[in-house]
Amino acid sequence: MAVPRARGVHEPAPAHRATLIHPRWVRVTHWLNALAAIVMMLSGWQIYDASPIFRSFMFPMSITLGGWLAGALQWHFAAMWLLMANGIVYFVLSVASGRLFSRFFPLSLRAVLLDLWRALTGKLSHADLSKYNAVQKLAYLAVIVDLVVLVLSGLAIWKSVQFPLLRTLMGGYDSARVVHFCAMAFLAAFLVVHVVMVALVPRSLIAMLRGR
Secondary structure (H helix, E strand, O other), X not given: OOOOOXXXXXXXXXXXXXXXXXXXXXXXXXXXXXXXXXXXXXXXXXXXXXXXXXXXXXXXXXXXXXXXXXXXXHHHXXXXXXXXXXXXXXXXXXXHHOHHHHHHOOOOHHHHHHHHHHHHOOOOOOOOOOOOOHHHHHHHXXXXXXXXXXXXXXXXXXXXXXXXXHHHHOOOHHHHHHHHHHHHHHHHHHHHHHHHHHHHOOHHHHHHHHOO
16 A cells, blocks of 8 residues: 655656756867967977077977978967967857856956965865856966967968068067067966866866866
């Protein structure tokens, strides 16, 4: 004989699937962007060595890509087109889906300083990977702007005659090279910090691979 179920008593809810953190298009564009950025950086170091801005500083051959100037240029331009196309796709989908504004905003200086202090004191929580803390928001927005500066300064160097206004905005050809170098240095620093943070919170790598 069945025992009547008491009112207000519910059976345990079935286990839900892991929360989707990064949809497929985010993961694909993220890894393509990482590939393009690394190839551009390593080949760019070879190009830099062919005509260094700072005469006392050159990159070791072992960490450059291309083997020689012409080879490095081919790698650099191939990665540049991938970076531009992939960046446009990411931006359009981010805006259309609302992800750009929901993930990176609101953002305030107070929130950045507070989360930075929490990070330095080991009190910053990483329990919810679906939400970025203020430091992450600032870092990701900064690297997006940096990639745009890299492309624009690169165009001012590569097509200086065809884009005179862009060259002028950069302060001239030589200044454009300095801007390009500084933007590359910022990207390299971001990658180092990013890898360290992933090592500290390995679940974030799993989420970017599996999405959940």
